[in-house]
Every structure is written in C-alpha cells, then in structure tokens.
Amino acid sequence: MASNNDSIQKTILVALALCLVCSIFVAAAAVGLKPIQNANKDLDRKRNILSAANMLDANTSVDAVFETIETRIVNLQTGAFATQAELDEAGITPATYDQQAAAKDPQLSVALAGSEDPASIKRRAKFAPVYLVKSDTGIDRVILPVHGYGLWSTMYGFIALEDDFDTVIGFGFYDQGETPGLGGEVDNPNWKALWKGKQVYNDQGEAVIQLAKGGVDSSDPQAIHKVDGLSGATLTSRGVTNLVQYWLGKEGFAPFLSTLRSEGAQ
Incomplete structure (x- = not known):
C-alpha cells in the first residue's frame, strides 16, 4: 500500500x-x-493608414512611406490640435497613443448614451490621433480613425480625405467581425473603391455621407454623398453610416476639419 x-x-x-x-x-x-x-502590430497599423490614403507602394517599405506622414493628436472637445500642456497632463505621446485604450479610461474619455451615441461606442476618447500628409503648400490629405458597432462587432477603420477636407480618398476597416459574405464585405476591395470621390458634407456643413440600400441611383442629386449598401447586410450598412456620420460630425472631427479649412490647412 x-x-x-x-x-x-x-x-x-x-x-x-x-x-x-x-x-x-x-x-x-x-x-x-x-x-x-x-x-x-505597429507595422499593421501603419499599413492600414497608408491603405486608406492610397499610399501603399509595393517598391517602398511601409516604414519608409510612413515617414512622410505626420502624426498629431486632436482634442475632440476643442476641435484643435492638443497643446503640449494638454498632452503632458493626459500623459500622451503621439507616436504611442492608443485611442481604444483611452476610451476605456474614465479620465481620458466621456460616457455617451442614447442619441449621443449613434455609433454605439459607449465611451469616446477625449483625444484622437490624426495623420497628415503635407507638401510645401500645406496639408494634402488627412487620415482619420473611425469606429462603431455593426451587427456583431465594433468595426475599426480609417477614412482619408483630400485637402478640401470633404472629398473621400479612401476608406477601410482593419478590424471587424461581421458575417462573412454579407457584412464582412466591408473588406471587399471593390466595395471600398466605391468611396473614392464621395463627399462627406452637404451645403450646410452636415455629415450626410451614407450607404444607400439597393445601390446608388446616379440620377439622384445626392448621389455624391452615397455609397452602395452591403447586400443582405442592412444592420452592418446602417452601422457603417452611423459611425462615419458620427466621427465626421460635430461630436467627432467636424470642428477640427473646419479649423483646418479656416486656417488654410497650414
């Protein structure tokens, strides 16, 4: 035993x-x-930013191309670039700032509810990174992070605008969990190509860009603001519309973009 x-x-x-x-x-x-x-992870982030701005170059490394981009932090509450004092107080370094993590920190974010939260993100970080492509005459394009809930998941992506800060250069998600073949078609290059040349704002300065159920009618006077909806994915399409309108609206980047226009994008 x-x-x-x-x-x-x-x-x-x-x-x-x-x-x-x-x-x-x-x-x-x-x-x-x-x-x-x-x-x-950092390389993938840079690749997705460049992809949204149509700046990927097969003959040049991602890091080399990204060196031409300036990363800045925007104070979403003021619509201006964050001052050094604000960055120091929040403990933010532009090159390493994580907006997703900040949105979970009560000190670095604000709670949203009801009509304040059409993108269903629950909390919005007070600061957001923006990526600027500059030339001798000013800012040629700006790349903005956007996110919001679809049918099954929070979708994270980037949208790039021309120097009028209205016309879309490119748009795409780098993280999403929507239904393959339906909402997952947000990853389809053919669908993403439909965004190029679309305009975000109407004459009143409202973010009206949206997905059109059944496709865009070219005779529609508002067609410049519309992109074909995702077939069989109504809720994902609605989520995309909501998140883009939110982040490019007055609670998101619209005040910042307005500031760039008024300052001549220098």
Whole structure:
C-alpha cells in the first residue's frame, strides 16, 4: 500500500514539475516575443493608414512611406490640435497613443448614451490621433480613425480625405467581425473603391455621407454623398453610416476639419 502511495505521489510531483517547466518556457517565450508582436502590430497599423490614403507602394517599405506622414493628436472637445500642456497632463505621446485604450479610461474619455451615441461606442476618447500628409503648400490629405458597432462587432477603420477636407480618398476597416459574405464585405476591395470621390458634407456643413440600400441611383442629386449598401447586410450598412456620420460630425472631427479649412490647412 505504501508502495502504491509513493508511486502516486511521485507521479503527481513529476506532473507538477513538468507543468512548472512548461509554464516557465511559455512565459519566457511570451516575454521574448513581445517586442516582435508590438512591432508587427505597429507595422499593421501603419499599413492600414497608408491603405486608406492610397499610399501603399509595393517598391517602398511601409516604414519608409510612413515617414512622410505626420502624426498629431486632436482634442475632440476643442476641435484643435492638443497643446503640449494638454498632452503632458493626459500623459500622451503621439507616436504611442492608443485611442481604444483611452476610451476605456474614465479620465481620458466621456460616457455617451442614447442619441449621443449613434455609433454605439459607449465611451469616446477625449483625444484622437490624426495623420497628415503635407507638401510645401500645406496639408494634402488627412487620415482619420473611425469606429462603431455593426451587427456583431465594433468595426475599426480609417477614412482619408483630400485637402478640401470633404472629398473621400479612401476608406477601410482593419478590424471587424461581421458575417462573412454579407457584412464582412466591408473588406471587399471593390466595395471600398466605391468611396473614392464621395463627399462627406452637404451645403450646410452636415455629415450626410451614407450607404444607400439597393445601390446608388446616379440620377439622384445626392448621389455624391452615397455609397452602395452591403447586400443582405442592412444592420452592418446602417452601422457603417452611423459611425462615419458620427466621427465626421460635430461630436467627432467636424470642428477640427473646419479649423483646418479656416486656417488654410497650414
């Protein structure tokens, strides 16, 4: 009997030792791979920003092209670039600022409810990164982060505008969990290409760009503000409309874009 007990105890000890060794190896691998994972995540972010702005170049590295882009932080409450004092107080560094993480921090975000939250994001960060492509004459294009809820998921993407801060250059999501073949068609290059040349604002300065159920009628006077809806994905299409109108509206980037226009985009 004692012999059996010794055997069971030894088996348990060996199993525990094996688990301990394996956990050490897994922890070491996780720590060791963390810098690589962060670098890949940053590279993917840059690639998606460049893709929205139609600036990907097969002959030039992503990092090299991204060096031509200036990253700034906008105070969404004032519609202006955040001052250094504001950045210092919030503990923000433009190159590493994580808007998603900030939206979960009560000190760096505001709660939204009801009609304040058409994009269903629940909380909005007080600061947002913007990406500027400049030339000798000023800002050539601006790339803005947008996000909002579709049918199954929060969709995260970027929209790029020309130097009139109204005409769309490109638009795309880099993270979404919508139904493949239906709402998941937001990843379809053919659909994303439909956004190019569309205008966000009407004559009153309201963000009216939207997805049109059944497709855009070219004879419609408002066709310049409309993109074909996603077939069979009404709720995802509605979510896309809501999030784009929200982020380019008065509670999002509209005050900032208005400031750029009034200042001559210098």
